[in-house]
Amino acid sequence: xxxxxxxxxxxxxxxxxxxxxxxxxxxxxxxxxxxxxxxxxxxxxxxxxxxxxxxxxxxxxxxxxxxxxxxxxxxxxxxxxxxxxxxxxxxxxxxxxxxxxxxxxxx
Amino acid sequence: xxxxxxxxxxxxxxxxxxxxxxxxxxxxxxxxxxxxxxxxxxxxxxxxxxxxxxxxxxxxxxxxxxxxxxxxxxxxxxxxxxxxxxxxxxxxxxxxxxxxxxxxxxxxxxxxxxxxxxxxxxxxxxxxxxxxxxxxxxxxxxxxxxxxxxxxxxxxxxxxxxxxxxxxxxxxxxxxxxxxxxxxxxxxxxxxxxxxxxxxxxxxxxxxxxxxxxxxxxxxxxxxxxxxxxxxxxxxxxxxxxxxxxxxxxxxxxxxxxxxxxxxxxxxxxxxxxxxxxxxxxxxxxxxxxxxxxxxxxxxxxxxxxxxxxxxxxxxxxxxxxxxxxxxxxxxxxxxxxxxxxxxxxxxxxxxxxxxxxxxxxxxxxxxxxxxxxxxxxxxxxxxxxxxxxxxxxxxxxxxxxxxxxxxxxxxxxxxxxxxxxxxxxxxxxxxxxxxxxxxxxxxxxxxxxxxxxxxxxxxxxxxxxxxxxxxxxxxxxxxxxxxxxxxxxxxxxxxxxxxxxxxxxxxxxxxxxxxxxxxxxxxxxxxxxxxxxxxxxxxxxxxxxxxxxxxxxx
Numbered sequence: 001x002x003x004x005x006x007x008x009x010x011x012x013x014x015x016x017x018x019x020x021x022x023x024x025x026x027x028x029x030x031x032x033x034x035x036x037x038x039x040x041x042x043x044x045x046x047x048x049x050x051x052x053x054x055x056x057x058x059x060x061x062x063x064x065x066x067x068x069x070x071x072x073x074x075x076x077x078x079x080x081x082x083x084x085x086x087x088x089x090x091x092x093x094x095x096x097x098x099x100x101x102x103x104x105x106x107x
Numbered sequence: 108x109x110x111x112x113x114x115x116x117x118x119x120x121x122x123x124x125x126x127x128x129x130x131x132x133x134x135x136x137x138x139x140x141x142x143x144x145x146x147x148x149x150x151x152x153x154x155x156x157x158x159x160x161x162x163x164x165x166x167x168x169x170x171x172x173x174x175x176x177x178x179x180x181x182x183x184x185x186x187x188x189x190x191x192x193x194x195x196x197x198x199x200x201x202x203x204x205x206x207x208x209x210x211x212x213x214x215x216x217x218x219x220x221x222x223x224x225x226x227x228x229x230x231x232x233x234x235x236x237x238x239x240x241x242x243x244x245x246x247x248x249x250x251x252x253x254x255x256x257x258x259x260x261x262x263x264x265x266x267x268x269x270x271x272x273x274x275x276x277x278x279x280x281x282x283x284x285x286x287x288x289x290x291x292x293x294x295x296x297x298x299x300x301x302x303x304x305x306x307x308x309x310x311x312x313x314x315x316x317x318x319x320x321x322x323x324x325x326x327x328x329x330x331x332x333x334x335x336x337x338x339x340x341x342x343x344x345x346x347x348x349x350x351x352x353x354x355x356x357x358x359x360x361x362x363x364x365x366x367x368x369x370x371x372x373x374x375x376x377x378x379x380x381x382x383x384x385x386x387x388x389x390x391x392x393x394x395x396x397x398x399x400x401x402x403x404x405x406x407x408x409x410x411x412x413x414x415x416x417x418x419x420x421x422x423x424x425x426x427x428x429x430x431x432x433x434x435x436x437x438x439x440x441x442x443x444x445x446x447x448x449x450x451x452x453x454x455x456x457x458x459x460x461x462x463x464x465x466x467x468x469x470x471x472x473x474x475x476x477x478x479x480x481x482x483x484x485x486x487x488x489x490x491x492x493x494x495x496x497x498x499x500x501x502x503x504x505x506x507x508x509x510x511x512x513x514x515x516x517x518x519x520x521x522x523x524x525x526x527x528x529x530x531x532x533x534x535x536x537x538x539x540x541x542x543x544x545x546x547x548x549x550x551x552x553x554x555x556x557x558x559x560x561x562x563x564x565x566x567x568x569x570x571x572x573x574x575x576x577x578x579x580x581x582x583x584x585x586x587x588x589x590x591x592x593x594x595x596x597x598x599x600x601x602x603x604x605x606x607x608x609x610x611x612x613x614x615x616x617x618x619x620x621x622x623x624x625x626x627x628x629x630x631x632x633x634x635x636x637x638x639x640x641x642x643x644x645x646x647x648x649x650x651x652x653x654x655x656x657x658x659x660x661x662x
Contacts, residue, residue: 025135026142039158042166044135049170067141 006036006062011046012089015082018056019062024069055081110140110150113160119263120164124171134165217273221266232258239419244424250415255373257411264404331390336384345379352376363517367417374410381407431528435475439484442466443494450493453531457544460534467543468534469496480504482529496531503574558613561631562643562650567591568604577602580630584650590628598640609651611639616655625655 013032017023023031029043050056055078063069074082108116114133121129136157143153157163232255335379355369367464381403388395445465460468471484483499516523533541569578577599580591594602602608614635624630635655643650 028138029139039162040139041136041157041159041163044132044139045163045166045170048132048167050168065145067138069138070135 006038009089010036010038010043011084012082013048013084014043014046014050015078016056018072019079019082020073022071022073024061027071028072050078050081052058054078054080108151108154110137110154112143113140113154113157114158117163120160121167123168128171157366213273217270220273221269224266224269225262228258228262242419242423250419250422254415257408257415261408333388334386337381338390341379341383341386345376345383348372348376348379355527358514358517361514361518363514365418365421365517367414367419367421369414370410371414371418374407374414377410378407388405421520428521428523430523431474436472437475437482439471439482441469441471441484441486443469443486445542447534447542451496451533451541451543452493453496454533455530456532457540458532459536459537459540461536463534463539465535465539467539470534471496471498471529471534472532473529476506476508478502480509496533498529500529555615558611558614558638559653559655560609560611560651562607562609562645562652563628564601564607565604568599568602583626583628583652584647586626588626588628590632592628592632592641598637601642602640606645607645607650608640609643610637611641612636613638614655619655 010032013035014028017028019029025044028047028073029040032038032043033040047056051058051072054075056072057075058070058072060068060070114137117136118129118133121132124132139157140150140153143156144150148156235254235258236251239254240245241247242250352369352372355365355372358365385395385400387393443466444592449467451469453466454469469484469486471482473480473482480503481501483501485497485499487495487497533543562582563581563582565579566582567578567580569580569591571577571593575596576593577596578591579594579599579602580589581590582589611637612631619634623634645651
């Protein structure tokens with residue numbers, strides 16, 4: 001799959017996932033890579049960017065097994081961004097689907 | 108690739124980022140790998156699952172696009188300064204009190220260092236200033252002022268650069284996160300605007316964000332206002348210096364060769380133009396490279412220094428002559444009558460001429476500029492028995508003759524200071540010379556205070572409406588004149604009617620009016636100051652009646 005496609009969608013996916021519950025980095029990486037085939041290492045830069053954009057608050061928590069985990073929590077600004085991106089995505093995919101259907105019919 | 112190798116490579120590749128950011132990223136990736144190892148993978152497998160290092164680095168740096176942009180910004184000297192300051196203001200938002208204290212201590216340290224740097228500058232400043240002042244002429248002091256200005260300016264520039272550099276190094280590393288956030292926000296905002304959804308964002312930004320932006324805006328606005336203010340003055344300065352420069356060129360064409368001063372004026376012009384350019388560039392947010400700024404500043408300072416040195420030598424070689432440049436002299440004379448008490452003020456010279464008997468000849472000499480200078484002699488009484496030599500100058504203006512005269516003398520490196528002075532000489536006979544200079548000697552002081560005693564018989568003491576005063580009705584022995592005068596109660600508290608009292612007065616003789624009559628009680632009380640009243644039992648001609656003028660005025 002085209003990496004440019006993935007990039008745009010990854011951000012939305014992450015926002016949607018974190019909105020449901022606070023997640024830690026590795027958990028997110030695992031979850032995202034199940035949906036989209038992606039280099040796991042490249043998910044973190046998106047997290048970092050969204051954090052810098054104040055879409056996430058972060059806090060750390062000890063875990064029973066393994067290292068201290070950094071949890072991501074969606075802020076009001078993050079929610080706004082998610083809402084907006086979701087709308088855009090829906091509109092975009094709807095338009096694209098419609099167009100494809102129409103052109104298929106015309107063939 | 109092992110975990111450590113991966114992390115080491117990653118760290119190296121992310122070197123352009125701030126240290127704290129790198130640490131954060133490394134710990135996160137370390138976490139991923141450890142989680143994967145916990146899940147049963149080997150380190151190598153875990154690292155492999157993360158994907159290609161190149162890609163991670165590329166994405167990571169892309170997330171920090173700002174950082175690369177920041178490197179570019181480095182070349183823009185002025186934008187950088189303002190950015191630093193607004194970043195600095197921003198930084199307080201997210202800093203703990205401990206950090207803020209640290210910042211304050213750091214700033215204090217920088218200030219102390221800047222203060223220490225000041226010392227050699229003051230030294231050079233004073234040295235140069237004294238050197239110029241030693242030249243003695245008024246032009247020397249102007250040069251001293253210019254020198255002072257140049258040194259102060261260079262010090263300010265260096266101090267500002269130092270301050271920014273130090274803050275850059277010590278402080279801003281710690282607020283790296285904030286810089287990233289801020290720039291990302293800006294970028295985000297632009298994206299939003301593009302999508303026509305900026306309004307929603309504004310609504311959703313929190314309060315802290317708002318104050319943040321306001322401070323930034325104020326900061327920006329203040330800086331802009333400052334530069335606009337500065338450029339206004341620079342424009343005025345440039346206009347002035349251009350006029351001076353044109354004048355200097357004109358003088359040069361006419362053979363007046365002051366190259367050093369010309370160079371100095373040129374460098375001042377270039378300096379003004381340069382600062383104006385900087386100011387305009389700043390206002391328009393155009394970029395300027397710091398090396399360009401520094402080279403130009405250096406060239407201007409070198410020019411200025413050279414000009415100043417050569418100019419100082421030129422000025423030192425210029426002769427200042429306290430005389431007329433013009434040989435045509437106009438003379439006006441006036442005679443006045445000699446009196447034993449006569450005093451004459453405002454003359455330049457006194458000479459003996461025995462052909463004059465009881466007359467004093469006053470001679471006014473001044474350069475003849477024909478219609479361009481009309482002098483009206485005014486010999487006024489200016490005090491008791493004193494005459495002041497004054498003049499009324501009319502029609503005097505800069506004209507071609509005067510200008511030519513000035514240029515011609517400048518060509519020979521001479522400046523005639525007294526070019527327009529009116530020189531006043533008085534001629535008197537030898538005998539009168541002594542009297543006149545004697546009188547004059549008394550009058551070397553500005554005032555001539557004397558005290559004298561008059562004895563009066565108090566006829567009546569009347570209370571006054573004003574509690575501070577009483578009325579005394581006085582008469583002098585062998586005089587019909589009776590006067591009632593107002594006297595301070597403090598002085599007249601023990602005065603009784605029908606007794607004789609000695610009244611002591613003080614007066615500055617120069618302040619006495621022309622028609623002052625020393626036997627007139629009213630005049631005495633009006634023009635002199637009563638300082639004491641004391642009882643006396645002396646009668647008739649034994650009573651003290653002192654002459655106001657005493658021996659000085661030989662009346």
